[in-house]
Amino acid sequence: MNSKHLGPLTVVFADHSDEPGGAEFALIRLLSVPQRWSPVVVLPSSANSGSGVFVTGLPSGIPVIRNGPGHTARREDGSGLAANLRLAAKIVRSAVAIARLRVVREADVLVANTTRAGVYVALAALIGRKPFVVHIRDLISAEAIGPAATLLMRRVVLPRAAGIIANSRASRETVSASTRTQNVRVIPSPAGLAPVEPDSVDATGPVRRIGMVARIDPWKGQELLLRAFADACIDGDQVLVFHGAPAFGHEQFAADLRRIAAELSIQNRVQFAGHTSDVSGAISALDVCVQASVRAEPLGQNVLQYLSAGKPTIVSGEGGPTEWVTHRENGLVFLPRDQASLADAIREIVGDSELRHSLARNAAATPGLLTDSQVSDQIFDVVRTAAGR
Known part of the structure; x- marks a missing residue:
């Protein structure tokens, strides 16, 4: 040999x-x-x-x-x-x-x-x-x-x-x-997963921070989430957090998001946190996590990271994320590219602590992580x- x-x-x-x-x-x-x-x-x-x-x-x-x-x-x-x-x-x-x-x-x-x-x-x-x-x-x-x-x-x-x-x-x-x-x-x-124990998850507290961890890119759906958040939480005190930096030439899109937040009068409740090397820490600080890509995600690494952390999760109903998230079992699934459907999902998960807690525990128990x-x-x-x- x-x-x-x-x-x-x-x-x-x-x-x-x-x-x-x-x-x-x-x-x-x-x-x-x-x-x-x-x-x-x-x-x-x-x-x-x-x-x-x-x-x-x-x-x-x-x-x-x-x-x-x-x-x-x-x-x-x-x-x-x-x-x-x-x-x-x-x-x-x-x-x-x-x-x-x-x-x-x-x-x-x-x-x-x-x-x-x-x-x-x-x-x-x-x-x-x-x-x-x-x-x-x-x-x-x-x-x-x-x-x-x-x-x-x-x-x-x-x-x-x-x-x-x-x-x-x-x-x-x-x-x-x-x-x-x-x-x-x-x-x-x-995806750097370190699955938490389902029994350790407690998502019954109030929702303060709703967020997405993804590079700033039009197809990742930050604008869709921004507009749905303004619709769903206009009278609340929740904060929307975008973890991620513009890449591949999308600096103008990042500026557009800030402009849209101002037009919607929620600029003081939207945080652009930029790129983070501590993904688990960023996700840990969120109360609700969202994937809102406006075309089908092949996988959605952020979805696996959300589930692994035991977070109440909302995903778009197409592509890879639907292989991991079952509606009302370990997350909520909204109609792809539908702002009203995403806003409804945000309202439901924010307003129902019992559902939120159940989804979070089941997220951590998702098979195959x-x-x-x-x-x-x-x-x-x-x-x-x-x-x-």
């Missing part, structure tokens, strides 16, 4: 961005858990070469290599054929650059952490004849990621993958028709199988 295969797996993890996003934090959490692999993170060239979320968040000793053309999580400038051709050229250059890296040539397996990385990792793997795993963190559909990206994923990436990790059943359903490998698993992303170590073990099994180990 080749002595190379007696040691830990050499795994190259590729991401297309070093801005703070759910996929990036999930990878940092994954690589912060001791595992039987030797990991390397490969990123595109970037203006954040001296900083970025991976530089500040990864454990020391994990190499971070930057090469190839710079990518961004924002949409490419322009639209139509010309923009698609520019993006295609950039993806090909990224694939060639990655395939030329010595660490990639010597790796046992490549892992694409995001959809865009999946495209150029698939091409790099084809060039270097390497197995690769793709992490599905998006709903692979034209509505969610655009028609060009959907076509590339279904025609180029998924049929060639040696392993597929979907973060929810909803995500898996959008790729099942395009996969050939049997090495497919639904595994929630590492996994620690990062448990998630890491499952992901390792997929990666090891893909590598033929």
